[in-house]
Amino acid sequence: MNTTENVAVQKTTKPSFNIEEVLTAPELARFYEESNRTEFGKRDTIFKQGSRVTEVALVISGLVKVTREMRKGKNLILRVAQPGCFVGISSGLASETYEYSVCSMETTTIRTISVDTLRWLMESNHRFANEINQRICSENLFNISRLSSLLSKQLPGRVADIILYFSQDIFSSNEFSIPLTRQELAELAGTTKESLIRTLSEFKNDKIIDMNRNVFSINSFNILKTLSRLG
Amino acid sequence: MNTTENVAVQKTTKPSFNIEEVLTAPELARFYEESNRTEFGKRDTIFKQGSRVTEVALVISGLVKVTREMRKGKNLILRVAQPGCFVGISSGLASETYEYSVCSMETTTIRTISVDTLRWLMESNHRFANEINQRICSENLFNISRLSSLLSKQLPGRVADIILYFSQDIFSSNEFSIPLTRQELAELAGTTKESLIRTLSEFKNDKIIDMNRNVFSINSFNILKTLSRLG
DNA sequence: AAAAAATGGTGATTTGAATCATTCTTAAAA
DNA sequence: TTTTAAGAATGATTCAAATCACCATTTTTT
Numbered sequence: 136m137n138t139t140e141n142v143a144v145q146k147t148t149k150p151s152f153n154i155e156e157v158l159t160a161p162e163l164a165r166f167y168e169e170s171n172r173t174e175f176g177k178r179d180t181i182f183k184q185g186s187r188v189t190e191v192a193l194v195i196s197g198l199v200k201v202t203r204e205m206r207k208g209k210n211l212i213l214r215v216a217q218p219g220c221f222v223g224i225s226s227g228l229a230s231e232t233y234e235y236s237v238c239s240m241e242t243t244t245i246r247t248i249s250v251d252t253l254r255w256l257m258e259s260n261h262r263f264a265n266e267i268n269q270r271i272c273s274e275n276l277f278n279i280s281r282l283s284s285l286l287s288k289q290l291p292g293r294v295a296d297i298i299l300y301f302s303q304d305i306f307s308s309n310e311f312s313i314p315l316t317r318q319e320l321a322e323l324a325g326t327t328k329e330s331l332i333r334t335l336s337e338f339k340n341d342k343i344i345d346m347n348r349n350v351f352s353i354n355s356f357n358i359l360k361t362l363s364r365l366g
Numbered sequence: 367m368n369t370t371e372n373v374a375v376q377k378t379t380k381p382s383f384n385i386e387e388v389l390t391a392p393e394l395a396r397f398y399e400e401s402n403r404t405e406f407g408k409r410d411t412i413f414k415q416g417s418r419v420t421e422v423a424l425v426i427s428g429l430v431k432v433t434r435e436m437r438k439g440k441n442l443i444l445r446v447a448q449p450g451c452f453v454g455i456s457s458g459l460a461s462e463t464y465e466y467s468v469c470s471m472e473t474t475t476i477r478t479i480s481v482d483t484l485r486w487l488m489e490s491n492h493r494f495a496n497e498i499n500q501r502i503c504s505e506n507l508f509n510i511s512r513l514s515s516l517l518s519k520q521l522p523g524r525v526a527d528i529i530l531y532f533s534q535d536i537f538s539s540n541e542f543s544i545p546l547t548r549q550e551l552a553e554l555a556g557t558t559k560e561s562l563i564r565t566l567s568e569f570k571n572d573k574i575i576d577m578n579r580n581v582f583s584i585n586s587f588n589i590l591k592t593l594s595r596l597g
Numbered sequence: 598a599a600a601a602a603a604t605g606g607t608g609a610t611t612t613g614a615a616t617c618a619t620t621c622t623t624a625a626a627a
Numbered sequence: 628t629t630t631t632a633a634g635a636a637t638g639a640t641t642c643a644a645a646t647c648a649c650c651a652t653t654t655t656t657t
Contacts, residue, residue: 203510205518206597213510225510229503234510257499258492265485271502272460278509279434279444279456279465285517286556287436289613317635325517330614332636348623348635366437520643548605561644563606579605579653 152266153219154193162260170246175239182223182237188230190247191223197243198305198314202322203235212315212323214277215240215305224271227253240314285325288366293324294334295362298344302353310352384450385424388494393487401477406470413454413468419461421478422454428474429536429545433553434466443546443554445508446471446536455502458484471545516556519597524555525565526593529575533584541583 158166172195175181181192184204194216201213201222213235216222226233227250248256257264284296297320302309313320321331338344343359345352353359389397403426406412412423415435425447432444432453444466447453457464458481479487488495515527528551533540544551552562569575574590576583584590 203514205514209518211514211517213513225503225506227503229500229507234507254496257495261489264488264495268488268499268502269460271499271506272456272458275456275502275506275509276460276465278506278513282444282509282513282516283434283436283442285513286442287440316633327615328634329616329636333614336636547603558645559604560606560646564644567606 157263157266158256158260162256162263166248166252166256169252170248172244172246175243175245177239177241179239179243180236181239181243181245182226182233182235184233184236186233188223188226188233188250190249191221191227191253192237192245192247194218194220194222195244195246197245198240199237199243199245200240200315200319201235201237210322211325212319213281214274215300217305221267221270224253224267225274228271284366288363290324290326290330290334291337291362292364292366293326294331294338295359297323298338298351298353299356299359299363301351309356310350312350314349383497388497389487389491393491393494396483397479397487400483401479403475403477406474406476408470408472410470410474411467412470412474412476413457413464413466415464415467417464419454419457419464419481421480422452422458422484423468423476423478425449425451425453426475426477428476429471430468430474430476431471431546431550432466432468441553442556443550444512445505446531448536452498452501455484455498456505459502515597519594521555521557521561521565522568522593523595523597524557525562525569526590528554529569529582529584530587530590530594532582533587540587541581543581545580 154166155163170193175197181199184202196218199216199222201216203211203213205211216237222237223233226235253267257267285293288296300323301311301313305311315323317332317335318328320335321328324331326334335344335346339346341358343353343355343362345354385397386394401424406428412430415433427449430447430453432447434442434444436442447468453468454464457466484498488498516524519527531554532542532544536542546554548563549559551566552559555562557565566575566577570577572589574584574586574593576585
């Protein structure tokens, strides 16, 4: 057995620092001067996969999803980003175009800065640069973890993973309302709408969770964790 | 249709810069002073998933594979790293333990440096830091690309991907000998030994490739690319 | 050189999940 | 309110790939 378990979803969506604390006054001034605050509705496109990268964004309030558009109509939700998270950095620093789309899941405010400004801030402030580096690396490890989970676990394990993900990483609660459709939940679990629904229904029948419409509550964390572990 | 196609394997394994060119004389001196040159045999473990991260490595010569150990006996090869590539950076900068194993595929020389030395170099030299950042981001985009390919393509497309990967990214030739067993090729394509063998045999019967033992040669790049594209 | 182990290859069978088809339900639009 | 559309749910069927069971071949060890 491995020391590193395949917990598909780790605490990588949670921000580990606050801009205001890390940047100096002049850097912060420049950040606010050169960034643009934008508001988005319940389900708007913030960055579109395939379009030219100009900016990265910091989520101020709300919730966004980062999705990879695969073949026609098939999507994979990579992660959900919360206030304090940056989105678009990997594409910004290593690609000409966005390699994924970013969409709001609810009313959301973001601040966008140009890639140049990001680079300037990173050169100007080592601590900031370190924090950004660490986030990129964490995101990378998170993707590796998902790669192995999505590839090696079967449905019950993957569905358990996404329930634990929302409970632990996003809402820090065992009762929560998920602002995603069944189709989107399937895109997070790497499956189809029908299969996801079936698995959720089984969980409900087995009293592992309660669920009405989009409100979920977890009855047995242990069973979910076991399902996640055993795949 | 998307602008960004799911080319599973992109040129992320190729190094984009040379240490000697980027570091200053004193930095280089420190790099050589604080790094250790180590030689490995045909299939040795360099870093072991789950063990405490102390160092990252620069591949000097040879070829290594980066693998994620999933459940009992199930592995996924994440990438093949060539001379000039660093391995272990994501784990080094964002984890206490290695999140993947690194193993030599042939006689290999590496230089290891401590994470502290890596951090020092990154703080000391902006260009070096930028290059490292860019590599981490590329690796991340590469993993995202694989995630979507492995999840959305079926076997012929995934097998076509790995043949194209070795041909284009690793050996830059349409005839090459792959230093991996069938089992390992399966671990790269995210499938089982038997299924991989069957698919390769079909490719051979259809005259898309020639193959005897570990020597592969590509007869039709176009068919492979089409298979990769259509999944 | 003989024995043992690891790797390569094949056929038959099983199976998890995708797909297809349809109904029910909630939300939005006319 | 009625109509229309979008989302949720369930059953029946199909299918790609995993698993199981072997045998052949190559490599390594004794």
